[in-house]
Amino acid sequence: MALFSFFTPVFVAIICILVVIILNSKRKSSKKQESKNNPKSESRPWVDEDLQDSTELQLGEEAEDDGWQGLDENLQHVPFSSECYPENEMVKRSREFYELLNKRRSVRFISDDPVPREVIDNVIKTAGTAPSGAHTEPWTFVVVQDPKVKHEIREIIEEEEEINYKKRMGEKWVNDLKRLRTNWIKEYLDTAPYLILIFKQVYGLLPDNKKRIHYYNEISVSIACGILLAALQNVGLVTVTSTPLNCGPRLRVLLQRPINEKLLMLLPVGYPSKDATVPDLKRKPLDEIRVAI
């Protein structure tokens, strides 16, 4: 029995190579997993870091809703009819509504002139008529009128936005925004008589602390925002649809909103200031946005 045959060193070498391959592939796959765990931050830099909110991680481990807690089992269905206009009246209404909405612009210069509270309540009620997945109505509109709180909001947003512009957003995006003359200074957060912060409820919290799934919550709340914008335009108020990147968790805590709510949009609302300007943008004509089949 030749303990150390001629081929033994060859076998030992092969074994060593295989061990190295195994170790290497394990290291690689764990690296891949790390990057896969955070795919959005690479591909969509404008997606909020709200999910890194540490308070959420604790709640995330709680039991999900496992009993039926949604719509009433005996929900009645009732006859429906709607207002029916003659055809020429329909055409006229559709044209006038287009002309009204087509005057809407995102305005970043908002006067501090007061606005009737009832108007703000009515536009929010109007937004609340939006459809939502399985009628979950997954929205909260926080209306801030208190100057001190408005200023605290401004401080948080300007602090984060400065980092966004300088580090997080990337050259292309900053270039896009330069044309719109936006930067991280948001004077309107102090001057606008109202700030409407729109939170999406990513899940519902039931009385027994279980969760209720909110299907399509982001789409539903965005649709409600579209209706809100139409309602504001209808009364002659202006706003700018802002999505304060990475401010969600701090603003949520400031405004004492529960853990299931995530900031989706912030709308400063008021009259335009006297020296307001807007970029001279054109909208695409019908033929570029509609395909008829």
Place this chain on the structure above:
Amino acid sequence: MALFSFFTPVFVAIICILVVIILNSKRKSSKKQESKNNPKSESRPWVDEDLQDSTELQLGEEAEDDGWQGLDENLQHVPFSSECYPENEMVKRSREFYELLNKRRSVRFISDDPVPREVIDNVIKTAGTAPSGAHTEPWTFVVVQDPKVKHEIREIIEEEEEINYKKRMGEKWVNDLKRLRTNWIKEYLDTAPYLILIFKQVYGLLPDNKKRIHYYNEISVSIACGILLAALQNVGLVTVTSTPLNCGPRLRVLLQRPINEKLLMLLPVGYPSKDATVPDLKRKPLDEIRVAI
């Protein structure tokens, strides 16, 4: 030189074991990757599988836009003013608009009565006034009037929806929808005089085949949908905001939309049928959706 020493079989065995380990770990890591590539389908079952569209994978490897192709560098800024109503008029307008929109319901019974084409064009133009991230206007509204194409759409949707209801959606969701009396039979896809399919352009395609980033495209298009719903309600037409799960790729191909477009919503549009019913749902009162600070 003992070619086959006593230890040679042992070395061969070790080598075999190591090779098996390597092959196994490679298979596992590729499985992990697959599941990581589709993290949403686990946590958000209602998110579309459109990203599995095989045509996209090819295009995904193309170069991204690396030059400035967005808003004009010399974009002018112009003075802005808006219609200013007296306070009592504002309050009145806000209340009337709320009352109009509060009558909107998701209606699944749509008559085949014809609707003037001009009205549909105007409501789409109105939707196109929505704000969008860096004014990218990332929407395409496909208006289908052709009965044959409508029926093809119906066939695709009913086929996928049956699988959705029976396999993909889970018991809770199906329970939620049972209360709304919805299932996978969608008669309105044949009867409604128009189907509006709303596509989000997840990126822009530039003439040189490079991609332009579309910030917040889903939120922007959803806002446009909200405005579209308001415009439809304003002319007395009804719809139901549907999100045909997993039908996106097939409908995109049927309607010959480019690879950068993903189906977000489908709205059948028309007058309600005479025997239309709706579930007797209530909306949350103002105090449950608004927080005043």
